Amino acid sequence: MQLLRPASIGLKTRLFQIIFESDTPLGKGFDIALAAMILLSVAVVLLDSVQPFHERYGEIFYYAEWVATTLFTIEIGLRIYCLEKPLQYLKSFYGVIDLLAVLPTWLALFLPGAETLVVIRLLRTLRLFRVLEMMSLVGQGNLLMDALRRSRGQIILFLFSVMMLVTIFSSILYLIEPAEAGFTSIPTAIYWGIVTLTTVGYGDITPVTPLGQFISIMIMLTGYSIIALPVGVFSADVLRTLRDERYSDEACPGCGKHQHEKDARYCKFCGTWLDEEKQSPKQGKAPPHDH
Numbered sequence: 001m002q003l004l005r006p007a008s009i010g011l012k013t014r015l016f017q018i019i020f021e022s023d024t025p026l027g028k029g030f031d032i033a034l035a036a037m038i039l040l041s042v043a044v045v046l047l048d049s050v051q052p053f054h055e056r057y058g059e060i061f062y063y064a065e066w067v068a069t070t071l072f073t074i075e076i077g078l079r080i081y082c083l084e085k086p087l088q089y090l091k092s093f094y095g096v097i098d099l100l101a102v103l104p105t106w107l108a109l110f111l112p113g114a115e116t117l118v119v120i121r122l123l124r125t126l127r128l129f130r131v132l133e134m135m136s137l138v139g140q141g142n143l144l145m146d147a148l149r150r151s152r153g154q155i156i157l158f159l160f161s162v163m164m165l166v167t168i169f170s171s172i173l174y175l176i177e178p179a180e181a182g183f184t185s186i187p188t189a190i191y192w193g194i195v196t197l198t199t200v201g202y203g204d205i206t207p208v209t210p211l212g213q214f215i216s217i218m219i220m221l222t223g224y225s226i227i228a229l230p231v232g233v234f235s236a237d238v239l240r241t242l243r244d245e246r247y248s249d250e251a252c253p254g255c256g257k258h259q260h261e262k263d264a265r266y267c268k269f270c271g272t273w274l275d276e277e278k279q280s281p282k283q284g285k286a287p288p289h290d291h
Contacts, residue, residue: 011082012081012082013082015078015081015082016082016083018030019075019078019079019082020079020082034075034124035124035125037068037071037072038101038121038122038124038125039122039125040064040068041064041065041068041069041072041118041121042118042119042121042122044061044064044065044068045061045065045118045119046119047061048061048062048065065105065118066105069102069105069106069118072098072101072102072121073102075098076098076099076102079098094124097120097123097124098124100120101118101120101121101123101124103117104117104118104120105118158226162197162226165222166190166193166194166197166219167190167193169193169215169218169219170186170189170190170192170193171186171189172215173189173192173193173207173212173215173216174186174188174189176209176211176212177189177207177208177209177212178208181205181206181207181208181212182204182205182206183205183207188205189205191205192205193219196216196219196220196223197219197220197222197223198223199223200220201216201220252267252270252272255267255270255272
């Protein structure tokens, strides 16, 4: 969003400052009003799904949703109007979310029930991070995503191993349990195995034989014991990412050791001057060091 520019000086620039920027009172007010309208429109959809409210206020909810959709559509039109490169905005994350936020109500004209998808509008409230000066949280979110990308191999291997165990145990249950207990097929048994592994079961399918109940106990205990594995892998990668951001790969010219903080001037192991470029102009040359 930082690369977007207004189309021309004048009205379009003024609209750009109000709609896309939040460093002015009007810009902040626009973003807060937009977020409030989004929350209200989502609340309307949620209340309309409750049958007593729908029977009593259904018509009011209907018109309120169309008013909100019309205003959001006009807002997107203004965003496109004031930009130098509208396509760049439409291909961005916020541009896609803005379009998805208004499409459900229009689609409801042809596909009844599609209006419930307007809850996607909640994603538009992410702009409040910028208004409330909380963009540092976005940076922390990027750090977590980077750690997740680093550990994706271990996590995929872990999930694959768990699925193999679930498939094996579920197939055994299918063989030993009667169909009356709910184990009518191996896929159904796999569904039971996943539910049992991640929770304690829904009760819709229950083993009735002693061996089946014993296997259920083992699966439930396994589910509790394996929770720590992906959490540990992910935590280790988060710590590694934090370490990479804090420390440099620069080797000390004196002792050759690594793991120095990026703003360090002296080696923490032997005291050798690390980089003359890090000193301020007033300091002159690096001080001599006696070994």
